[in-house]
Amino acid sequence: MSEPRHRTFTEEARRRQIVDRTIELVAERGPAAASLSAIAARAGISKAAVLYHFASKDAVLDATMSHVLDSYVAAVGERVDAADGPDGMLVAYVRGTLAYMRDHPTHVRVLVEGLVRDPDVAAQPSRWQSVAGILAQGQESGVFRAFDTRVLALMINGALDAVVAEWIAAPDLDLDTAAAELETAVLLAVKEATT
Template identity: 40%
Template sequence: MRSDQRTERTFTERARRAQILDAAVDVLAERGYNGASLSAIAERIGVSKGVISYHFAGKDELLREVVSSVLADSRDYMGPRVESATSYAAALHAYVQSNLEFLDQNRHRIVALIEVVNGTPPDRPAPYGPGHRNAVRSLTGMLERGQQSGEFGKFDPHFVAVALRAAIDACSELLRDDPEADVKAYGAQVLEIFERGVRP
């Protein structure tokens, strides 16, 4: 096979995988975890179930990839905003604000993610587990550095990180229950509570 043929095949395969992921998001958001069968996803884009099986080993792998893609895009959106902050207080503000902005701008995908997280049977690896632990670890580190700098007061940074992540993740559940939820108003309340709580 010529190099240009391999490149074209790789491009085509990436495009097909992206199409399948988009279809999975749509079906998850509309029918929930139990309704997101490979057959239903294949039907959404007018292909055979075998086409999906060619790109993904099964439903578990496909839906885990849905979660991974949403989390990766979230990190790409938040990262530059948090890293450009000139103080730890500003970084905390950017962390919460950018996270909730991403949820607000990606409601459909967030509902799909929550369906996967809530629907995955307990005997299978939690699709959001590693991402959640990494987020808590990173946030804990930022809070610790803020304390060391004197910008933040005395509190347990791990517990506060867990609580803040829980407050942000609760917004995802809110969107699942109410697609028209006011994320900006919710975010303003979360910021007010936690910014007040970390002050010296």
């Protein structure tokens, strides 16, 4: 079996252009509008040129979702990695997620639509597992009380998703205020109750 061919700088730039235009198209008109013809028109190239770089529409959508996920994970992960202790990591995750959504509104629609068709992309660890890891660290270090890390991780992500959904429907929602309130609720949920 031969080694896969490495793409040139120009090929990588063209692929990125196609992905960027697909993000715009999905954000403006939804995934149903992201046909190969529409993607090509948005990128200012022929449909054949799109197919030169991607085997199919699904391959374009998979690459688009992978790019958005990688961007989100890198941005939020950087904040979490720089945080001090499990409390700080949890706050960094909550605030980082909402900041990313605010700063990348076109990516939100791609994430909401969940364009994944590639089983390798779909099989990546889910968000709850990453959050559960932070929660388990907090329990192991004695900073957090005993609780089911999976359940609480699902609740935290559910709250984040609800805030983002409301922000999409009502863009006047103040995400900084939402982040502060969610931070307070999350920190109260992980600590022992005091009397």
